[in-house]
Amino acid sequence: MANIKPFRAIRPTRDKAALATSRSYDQYSKRELKAQLSYNPYSFLHIIKPGYVNDINLSGEEKFKMVHKTYQDFKDQEIYKKDTKPNYYLHQKSYGKDVFWGIIAAVHVEDYQNNIIKKHEDTLKEREELFGNYLGIAGFNAEPVLLTYPDNNSLNRIYRKYSQHRAEYEFMTHTKRLHKMWIIDDEFDIETISEEFKKMNAIYIADGHHRTASSNYLANKLKTENPNHTGEECYNYFMGYLISDANLKISEFNRFVKDLNGYTSEQFLEKLSEFYTIELKGEKVYKPSKKHHFSMYLNGNYYSLYLKNTNYKINNALSDLDTHIIHKTILKPILGIYDLKTDPRIKCLPAILDKKQLKKEVDSGGFKVGFGLFPVSVDQLKAVVNEDLRMPPKSTYIEPKLRSGLTIFEIND
Structure with missing residues (x-):
């Protein structure tokens, strides 16, 4: 059963919510970051990058301690305040036709240890330790881990009920994302939410594997240092944003390669024909319409690539993934790309950036060929996890991508 609980969030006052919250630090360009830090004194980015105003460059534990101090300063100035009782927090993010709903809650690390919280990526030990030490010194989670659960009618009814009332926060960002948040403080609703999650045998990490692993690292470390450990201390929990799998959106990463590994275009197409039925589609934008179907842009033209099942065998959930298929049939054997993480000849970009992404990236001269993929489904992701396998990179x-500083969970509370 999944063990979640309400918590007393530290969060910005209503009048400062739009100014205080931020995107994840690594999503800002240098120019955007400078503008935020120079002109928005309430931005949570000042906590993450302390010393900017006084032109102080910090690193390591010295920086972590300054993060904690700046966070305390924000609370002393009442930019952030702590709720008087434990609550769940209902958050809605919307843009265009996409509307995402989720519960922000405290999630127990034991569920991660016991494989109730399931992962689809492996983590690096050195990053777990680094961020775990950061958490221990800074003392808080400011951006929840994105977790997904099976769609649940009881939870959906609670969401609809609160959506009829005025939100505690309602603000639009400059990227045209509308954010709303409601405080779930009714004891019956809190109990219902907790009990519904207790009925779940598994929930899945959608985004935030290293944050989860780091929280687990810190919990284990503090457990050994606490002779009176009970398992209910705040360091045993981390902040999660729990969203129904029916409400999750997965987009694809397209692949771009700088050269054809010494082949001419004609030789490359001939090599592809071993695994694919190839059709020339011309200059009009063309995208794959189902799994095991790829688009390709080469020499000013789009092509469709249909996988020939006779030459490729699917024997588990991993081999059913298009990201695995393209690696095993094209990138590795033909183009000589063995590792997406380290090979400088390949670049992976999320397809949401531009519908004409293949054409623009290749026609710019930076790449020789681009491949468009069909998005992985939630069921495919779960199947990989349930077989104890791992998703390929990208x-x-x-x-949804979540904002930092909307709610904060204090580890040392």
């Missing part, structure tokens, strides 16, 4: 671009 398989999923998962939304």
